[in-house]
Amino acid sequence: MRLSKLVLASVAGAWVVGVVATCAFAQQAPPAEGDEAALIAVLQSDVMLYDKAKACQMLAVIGTKKCVPVLAALLPDEKLSHYARFGLEPIPDPSVDEALRAALGKVEGGLLVGVINSIGMRRDAEAIGDLKRLMGGSDAEVAASAAAALGRIATPEAVEILVAEAGKPAVAAACLTAADLLLAGGKNAEAAAVYDAVGAVDLPKHLEIAALYGAIRARGAEGLPLAVECLRSDDTDVFRVGLAMAQQLPGEAVTKALVDELPKLAPPPGESPKTLAVVKAEYGAEDKWIDVTDKVAAAVRGNMLTVTASNALAGDPIHGVVKQLKLVYTLDGEEHTVTIAEGETFDLQSDGPQDPRQALVIYVLGDRGDRAALPVVLEVAKSASGEARLAAVRVLAGLGDASAVPVLLATAVEAQGELARAARDSLADLSGEDVDSTLVAMLEKAEADELGVLIDLVGVRGIGAAVPTLVKLADGADEGVRAAAVGALGLTVGPDGFPGLIDRLIRAKTPEAAATAKEALRKACLRSPDREAYADLLIRAMPRATTSAKCDLLDLLGVVGGAKALEGVADAARSGNDELEDAATRVLGGWMSPDAGPVLLELAKSGTEKYRIRALRGYIRIARQLDVPTDERIAMCRAALEVATRDDERALVLEVLGRNPTPESIELALTLAEKIVATQKDAVAAAMRAAVKATQDAELVARARKLLRKSQQ
Numbered sequence: 001m002r003l004s005k006l007v008l009a010s011v012a013g014a015w016v017v018g019v020v021a022t023c024a025f026a027q028q029a030p031p032a033e034g035d036e037a038a039l040i041a042v043l044q045s046d047v048m049l050y051d052k053a054k055a056c057q058m059l060a061v062i063g064t065k066k067c068v069p070v071l072a073a074l075l076p077d078e079k080l081s082h083y084a085r086f087g088l089e090p091i092p093d094p095s096v097d098e099a100l101r102a103a104l105g106k107v108e109g110g111l112l113v114g115v116i117n118s119i120g121m122r123r124d125a126e127a128i129g130d131l132k133r134l135m136g137g138s139d140a141e142v143a144a145s146a147a148a149a150l151g152r153i154a155t156p157e158a159v160e161i162l163v164a165e166a167g168k169p170a171v172a173a174a175c176l177t178a179a180d181l182l183l184a185g186g187k188n189a190e191a192a193a194v195y196d197a198v199g200a201v202d203l204p205k206h207l208e209i210a211a212l213y214g215a216i217r218a219r220g221a222e223g224l225p226l227a228v229e230c231l232r233s234d235d236t237d238v239f240r241v242g243l244a245m246a247q248q249l250p251g252e253a254v255t256k257a258l259v260d261e262l263p264k265l266a267p268p269p270g271e272s273p274k275t276l277a278v279v280k281a282e283y284g285a286e287d288k289w290i291d292v293t294d295k296v297a298a299a300v301r302g303n304m305l306t307v308t309a310s311n312a313l314a315g316d317p318i319h320g321v322v323k324q325l326k327l328v329y330t331l332d333g334e335e336h337t338v339t340i341a342e343g344e345t346f347d348l349q350s351d352g353p354q355d356p357r358q359a360l361v362i363y364v365l366g367d368r369g370d371r372a373a374l375p376v377v378l379e380v381a382k383s384a385s386g387e388a389r390l391a392a393v394r395v396l397a398g399l400g401d402a403s404a405v406p407v408l409l410a411t412a413v414e415a416q417g418e419l420a421r422a423a424r425d426s427l428a429d430l431s432g433e434d435v436d437s438t439l440v441a442m443l444e445k446a447e448a449d450e451l452g453v454l455i456d457l458v459g460v461r462g463i464g465a466a467v468p469t470l471v472k473l474a475d476g477a478d479e480g481v482r483a484a485a486v487g488a489l490g491l492t493v494g495p496d497g498f499p500g501l502i503d504r505l506i507r508a509k510t511p512e513a514a515a516t517a518k519e520a521l522r523k524a525c526l527r528s529p530d531r532e533a534y535a536d537l538l539i540r541a542m543p544r545a546t547t548s549a550k551c552d553l554l555d556l557l558g559v560v561g562g563a564k565a566l567e568g569v570a571d572a573a574r575s576g577n578d579e580l581e582d583a584a585t586r587v588l589g590g591w592m593s594p595d596a597g598p599v600l601l602e603l604a605k606s607g608t609e610k611y612r613i614r615a616l617r618g619y620i621r622i623a624r625q626l627d628v629p630t631d632e633r634i635a636m637c638r639a640a641l642e643v644a645t646r647d648d649e650r651a652l653v654l655e656v657l658g659r660n661p662t663p664e665s666i667e668l669a670l671t672l673a674e675k676i677v678a679t680q681k682d683a684v685a686a687a688m689r690a691a692v693k694a695t696q697d698a699e700l701v702a703r704a705r706k707l708l709r710k711s712q713q
Contacts, residue, residue: 036062043070049079056083065093072099081111085118097124104130113145120149128153132161135171144170151177159194167201176210183218192218209237216245224249228257231361232264239357247364255370258361262376265358266384275385276300276348277416279335280328283313285321290314296327300417304349305329309340358384359391366395374399381407390419397426402434409442412453424453428460436463443469451481459488462527467492471500483516490520491527498524498534502541506549518552525559535565542568551583558587563595570599573607573615585611589618597622597636604643616643620652624659634665647676651683658687661694670700673707685711 039062042055056074059067068091074084088096101124103115116134119127127149134146147165150158151174159178165171179194195215199208212230216223227249230242246258281296282289292313299307307313309325317323325340329348340346362380365373377399381392393411396404405427412423427439436458443454443466455473458466470492473485489501501521508514528534538553538560545553554572557565569591573584585603588596600622603615622628623636637653644650650672657669669691673684688708692701 036064036067039063040067040070043067043074052080053083056080056087059087060090063087063091065091065095067091068093068095068099072103075099075103075115076107076111078111081107081114085114089118089121097122097126100124101127101130104134109139112139112142116142116145116149120145120152123153125153125155125158128155128158128161131158135161135165140170147171147174148177150174152181154178154181156190159190163194163197166198167203169204169207172198172201172203172207172211176207176214179214179218183214188218188220205237209241212238213241213244216241217248221249221251221253224254224257227254228261231258231261231357243360243364246361247367252370252372255365255368255372258365258368259373259376262358262361262365262380265361266388267358275331276305277330278305278327279330280326282326283309283323284317285323286318288317289326290317292325296325297417298421300419304347305417306345306347307340308345309342356387359387362388362391362395366391366399369398371399371401374401374403378404378407381411390422393419393422393426397429398431400426400430401432402430402438404430405435405438405442409450409453413449424457427453427457436461436465439463440466440469448478452484455481455484455488459491462491464492464494467497471497474504483512486516486520487523490523493524495530495533499537499541502537502553505552506541506545508549514549514552518556521556522559525556528560531560531562532564535560535562535568539564539568547577547579550580554580554583554587558590561591561593566591566596566599573599573603573611576608578608581608581611585614585618589614589621591618591622592626594622594626594628601639601643604640612643613646613649616640616649617652620649620656624652624656630660630662630665633660634662634668637665637668641672647679650676651680654680654683654687658690661690663695663697666691666695666697666700666704670703670707673711677707677710681711684708 036059039055039058043052052074056071059071063071068088071084071087074080077084085100088099097119100115100119100122104112104119104127107115112134116131119131131146131150131153135143135150137143137146147162147168147170150162154177159175159182162171162175162178166175175194175198179191179198182188182191182194192215195211195218198211199215203211212226216226216230219226223245227242227245230238231246233239233242246254278293278297278300281291281293283292284290290313295313296305296307299305307325307327309323311323313325323342325342325346327338327340327346329336329338338346358380362377365377377392377395380388381396381404384392389411393408396408400408408423408427408430412420412427415423439454439458439461440463442450443458446454451473455470458470467489470485470489474482474489476482476485486501486504489497493501498521501517501524505514505517505521508517525531525534535557538557542550542553550572554569557569569584569587572580573588575581575584585607588600588603591600597619600615600619604612604619607615619636620640623633623640628636633656637656640653641650644653654669654672654676657665657672669687673687677684685708688704688711691704692708695701695704
């Protein structure tokens with residue numbers, strides 16, 4: 001007769017045996033939580049294998065020395081040996097070790113391997129003699145398991161046995177396990193001796209590398225000479241061991257050693273890869289070509305370029321026509337031109353060695369953050385090429401100071417692609433007291449080719465001290481410089497400079513100049529420390545602005561937000577000037593706070609006729625999208641329905657009600673749906689589905705389902 005299946009469950013961190021009752025357990029109570037005797041009885045009965053396996057698992061949690069003999073008796077069982085070991089291993093009693101040692105002479109093959117593994121997991125030092133014997137046997141799997149168990153035991157006696165046979169890969173792996181445990185236990189000298197012993201014999205590469213890594217790690221700072229020796233190795237794997245340890249080892253001596261080694265890792269003169277630069281790239285056909293130079297230059301990686309001629313570069317300049325990518329690039333100054341047909345990929349790798357060792361060491365120096373490395377990194381950034389120069393430029397972002405500005409600026413101006421971007425990024429992130437003042441001083445005296453980069457940088461860094469110089473540049477003769485300077489002012493001016501930007505918008509002579517000034521003002525508004533003050537300045541500028549500029553100022557009031565800005569936009573929406581009312585109602589329709597609701601409702605009721613629907617939709621949008629309490633949201637829906645004259649707006653209200661189900665909103669939604677179901681079937685269907693899910697009221701559900709069916713007819 002079958003017993004029940006024992007079901008393992010976890011309740012509040014405690015293991016519980018649940019029982020699905022069947023005929024046998026109908027006559028007796030199931031094992032209670034923590035009932036070791038009941039679980040032992042299961043193991044001693046003739047129940048199904050599944051039940052016994054689960055009993056073993058439970059004994060792993062609650063078992064004591066009482067269950068050890070029963071579990072030990074199952075070790076020779078092909079089907080239950082694994083579960084028995086699972087139950088025995090966690091029990092903190094010496095009788096478990098005795099039972100496992102006794103089983104070594106009773107099992108063989110896979111079962112023996114399992115018992116050996118359990119002895120290793122328990123780190124039973126009294127089993128060392130047996131394990132030594134088994135390690136010397138003819139069964140390779142058993143021997144390897146015995147070695148692994150000795151490695152976990154890791155006593156001096158166990159280590160001595162292993163080291164004597166370290167030339168065997170399985171034993172060497174066990175030696176490394178023992179050494180790792182010794183190191184974790186603070187026995188660094190003993191661990192180093194084991195690592196050295198493994199490293200002294202001929203073994204597979206992965207074991208040699210692991211031993212080398214451990215030997216350095218165990219020695220700490222005293223392992224620096226060995227790490228440096230690794231950095232000098234022609235073997236890539238050995239080099240990376242040295243690199244990893246150089247990153248981990250503390251102290252100024254490590255930085256000095258890396259600095260000393262860095263020049264030795266550079267490629268021989270004349271063997272550096274040729275410098276790749278994108279000069280010009282255009283995508284298109286016939287008389288329609290789009291400049292994609294920046295996008296193609298951005299694809300340069302590690303002095304290599306892979307680019308596919310496709311619409312992803314510039315959209316589709318001419319629909320239905322096969323296009324081309326015209327590419328002009330240089331390798332060490334020598335110009336080349338190539339045409340790539342649409343759908344084809346151009347793959348270019350510059351000639352010369354691509355050994356990344358110097359670059360990798362530079363990155364380690366950057367991670368260490370020791371300023372003692374700055375001079376050598378600066379030198380590489382100035383004189384090297386390829387990956388090493390790119391690494392140095394990147395590392396200067398965190399390692400550099402004001403002394404790095406000239407090098408990075410020259411690189412940002414002269415280089416292209418990945419290197420130029422890295423130089424700009426490092427200049428943007430560079431820290432130090434004098435970096436900003438250095439950039440401002442350079443901006444004041446900059447040559448034409450440096451201006452664009454410097455203007456962008458003082459803007460990105462938000463350097464307020466650069467504002468006077470930017471103002472001068474914004475009034476200069478060069479149109480591109482003027483636009484860039486105005487854009488940077490948007491990121492640098494404070495409240496004192498904000499009126500000057502407004503004047504630029506008002507005085508703009510071209511749409512392009514106005515757009516540039518407006519974007520700068522937008523950025524300044526977003527940075528505003530006092531939005532009410534900024535709103536006041538924008539409103540005060542209205543009387544002297546053209547109608548077009550007033551519309552731009554209204555847009556900016558929408559960016560600023562707040563009570564004063566809302567008042568100014570509302571006044572424009574009631575002004576009687578069609579252009580201003582158009583701009584103002586558009587701004588109010590996108591207002592990002594609920595306080596615009598009353599203004600929009602008023603305009604929807606009594607504003608200029610042509611803008612009433614826009615105002616009503618803006619009002620409904622607030623109820624639909626912004627953070628409004630549910631009761632207020634429903635009240636807004638009622639107010640909107642009083643004003644709405646079209647089913648399109650009523651459908652929008654119905655959507656809001658469907659998203660916010662309450663008894664009141666569901667009743668209102670049903671009433672509204674009955675009126676517009678003939679013209680707004682989709683909106684009614686969605687709202688009715690939501691109502692059916694949200695209410696338990698049988699009458700309301702019936703009405704909703706009826707309307708849902710009607711909407712689907």
